[in-house]
Amino acid sequence: MKTKFKALTILSMTAVLALTAVGCGSASDNSASGDASKTSGKKLVLMTSADYPPYESHKTDGGTDEIVGFDIDIAKAITKDLGYDLEVKDVDFNGLLPALQAKQADFVMAGMTPKPERLQNADFSDIYYEAKETIVSKKGSNLKTPADIKGKKVGVQLGSIQEGEAKKMEGLQIVSLNKIGDIIQELKAGRIDAAIIEDTVAKGYTAANTDLEFNTIEQTEAAGSAIAFPKGSAITADFNKELKKLKDSGELDTLIKKWFDTNK
Template identity: 50%
Template sequence: MKKLSLFIISLLVVGLLAACGTSTDDGKGSTSGSESEDKKVLKMATSADYPPFEYIDTAKGSDIIGFDIDLANALAEKTGYEIEVQDMDFNSLIPALQAKQIDIVLSGMTPTPEREENVDFSDIYYTANHMIISLKDKEIKSLEELEGKTIGVQLGSIQEEKATEISEQVDLKIENRNKISDLIQELKSGRIDAAIIEDLVANGYIEKDKDLAGFTLNAPEDEAGSAIAFQKDSKYTEEFNEALNEMKENGELEDLVSKWFGGEE
């Protein structure tokens, strides 16, 4: 009886050891597979005060949403990455790329020669015009009416350069602020007389606030438009360009434009 019991125990021990060996092998295989399927996370920064490009709809939550966010996620999906979005002041975006704190920037950014010295850009994905907005009861309808006035712009934006260009034709004072919402508040409080904002963004504010009015400055034919910014010599630039061109060709980019701007590019 004892011999039989020992024999049965031996069989059980051998079986358990075999089972453990199989489990270990399977576990290693599973871990290896999951690692190979993981997507690399790219850190993206934006200035989330620029609807409909990027903003936070506080009535719906705390997530950053908008055209640039949808575009970034679509491009990341095509290139096999995931996007992690963070909010920064606009004038901090390029320094963050230079310091390698982030991988990409989508924030309605124009690739000017000065910026191209410090970062790389994708192909253009959207082109818009500038708009000068003012209070309706003190409406400014032409560049000539800016004579002697104070005009506000977002710090580090292409509109800051536009204001400098206008100041060569008209005697005016330029004030800059970190956020578009700051410009609107300064305008309504009377600390500035007008502000230069991209037309799509400006129209959004005008639709929500009946005290505001504006007129559009027609952009020159060689106006660059908006592009994605990368670290200098980034390997992601070519990958995202290929995906962006695919979206242009198959109509996906046009669909995003229609979704966020209500019209075609």
Template identity: 50%
Template sequence: MKKFALILSIMATMVVLAACGSSEAANGEGEDGKKTLVMGTSADYKPFEFIDTANSDEIVGFDIDIAKHITEELGYELKIENMDFSGLIAALNSNKVDFVFAGMSPNEKREKQVDFSDIYYEAHNAVVSMEDTSIEELSDLQGKKIGVQLGSIQEGKAKELQEEYEGIEVIQRDLIPQLVEELKTGRIDAAIIEDSVTSGYLEKNEKLTQFILDPNTSKGSAAAFPDDSELVEEFNEEIEKMKESGKMDELIKKWFENGGKSE
């Protein structure tokens, strides 16, 4: 009986310890007791998020700085998961990540699947091509191959152009650098990319040129969350504080004017 009681005691202790371990993992608590939030991103979208290969394998960028600032202000630890842009919403809906920062723009399709924060940055779509292709306006895209990032707002825009201009073929790639490489090698004629992202590529490649696709309409970026997430309100409050304090302007200047360098 004593041996039996001892076995029961040991088993009970193991169950309690296992439960404690499961609880800690489920709550996403770090070593200091803070809850950890997992952020999904696609680190190919400079200057929003990219891997600074010249210095390390760390993911850096405009969105990363915003996420770090907000989570720190709210008392969370931050963990960043890098994945293809097209898989970010699925990762949210399967609870693999708590939120997404990836230069993502709300649209009707996405808003049916996830919740969005307030807009934190606005930009325009640009049509990028090699100078010798003489693509200077939308009509020049007729019969051309247009590259877009899979799952992006730009993909939807390219499909709209397909209906308006005859012979357009839409080519999808996972990463922005792949689109630029396809342009340089002539496998596509043009690519639709956000203008805040194209600036760095145009500086490094003199033969690349662009025109703004939608000069009279701006495209906003927002953070994405699972439906009914309590984080939306918390993040909105911090985004507003960043705008009012000048912190958002400071980060915009750092990443879009100074190439990621603080003054």
């Protein structure tokens, strides 16, 4: 989600213009209609923050390092059907929208909610998944509601929806960090008292750290995930069509079960 010798001047200018036209991916080569028939063999760059399982995380196996997850599977399905090759890049969450604005990426997927302040700087797809916020704490700490964490040190991911929600709560000592894994380590070390983390992500971290627990915060508004694009992107409409296909075919439900294990 990129002159000392007169003889070289024309060649240099040509190269710069060519690079400018190409941009970060291939969407800029297509017409404003985003016609998928013109995309075969082209590449799109997806930027994400790969510390947010099951949406995206690093999988290391035999010396290889691959970014995998719910968002990545959706991106692969959509770009494959539209005829694009896909390149995935890992960036700190708070750097995703700035990178998108700088046209270093064609789109961003990171369990991101299209809040009004984000809509000022990016276009978003339709919502593809809705989740809830939770309070993660050490077992037995009895920190279950926003009232319980008043006056406590609470960890959130920098630039996230959870950081924004924490700032609305009264009396919190907010500790903003780049990575969810760092927040969990701070919690386990006792340097923070609790963390506000999305439920599907909290499930994974508490399963891997049995000394921790999570409690769901009562929601006052929907908090769904959508795909972010540069303002005026030619591919937004095509992505929405593909998202609808994934929903209508049941493939999206299959991916939800795969990554969130909703039957447990």
